Amino acid sequence: MAPYPPCWSGACEDPECCARGKKCRWPELVGKSGEIAKMTIERENQNVLAIVLRARDGRIDNFCCNRVFVGIDTNGNVLITPQIG
Template sequence: MSSDCQGKSSWPELLGASGNVAVSTIERENPLVTAIIVPPGTSVIPVFQCDRVWVYVDANGNVDRIPTIG
């Protein structure tokens, strides 16, 4: 699905980075998306969107899953 979306769609290099740094990096590298931090244990809407990136973080606020459009 992400192949239909415009711009960069995945940020594996942000794994382990601060969630806040990840959000600003993602939004700078692809201004068509909004990056949203997802704290541990939080549910998200399971609907794919080209303009959204969930940034899953651990208890320390560091990215623990590769952020991708969706």
């Protein structure tokens, strides 16, 4: 199985467009557990898959409407605002 879902973006190139009326950014999760953040994101927007990664892990550079990277520190806490992309 691939580590990431197939990318879907359509004509969208920004989180607001992709969200289609649902939430696209989660600033309130900064400092929270990465796993809690993943569950929260996927509950609040069922169209995305949240992927928890350590800050030093590589990321895919393409923009996808169905993906949210959740960057965590060495303690497993969210470092920056997760958003669709």
